[in-house]
Amino acid sequence: MEGMQQTTQAVRVCTVAELSDGEAVRVPPEETGTGAISVFNDGGEFYALDDACTHVGASLAEGYIEDGEVVCPWHGSRFCLLNGELEEGPATEDLRSYGVEVRDGSVWLLLEDTTGR
Numbered sequence: 388m389e390g391m392q393q394t395t396q397a398v399r400v401c402t403v404a405e406l407s408d409g410e411a412v413r414v415p416p417e418e419t420g421t422g423a424i425s426v427f428n429d430g431g432e433f434y435a436l437d438d439a440c441t442h443v444g445a446s447l448a449e450g451y452i453e454d455g456e457v458v459c460p461w462h463g464s465r466f467c468l469l470n471g472e473l474e475e476g477p478a479t480e481d482l483r484s485y486g487v488e489v490r491d492g493s494v495w496l497l498l499e500d501t502t503g504r
């Protein structure tokens with residue numbers, strides 16, 4: 388789009404030691420500049436998805452991880468950790484997914500920042 392520029396903004400989430408296997412950390416909107424985003428550790432790999440379930444908004448950081456998916460704590464919808472795709476309802480929409488990077492012993496959330504707004 389004209390006059391718009393895409394840059395990547397990194398938000399420090401926590402240290403690698405603070406996010407153990409099977410756990411999630413919720414990064415609040417004040418830090419992401421958009422909605423809350425959850426960062427998950429599944430077997431030493433990190434993934435980031437929108438925190439709010441697309442059904443009625445439960446915090447997915449409060450859910451649990453199984454078979455590469457996060458399971459919503461309220462009604463059990465399942466989303467792929469890799470790309471946010473809905474695998475099982477009652478939700479009907481996918482989640483957005485984000486990049487994660489491990490650098491200097493910390494976990495960083497990578498956000499596309501549209502400047503020039």
Ligand code: FES
Pocket residue numbers: 440441442443444445459460461462463464476477478
């Ligand atoms: S809020 Fe997640 S399944 Fe209902």
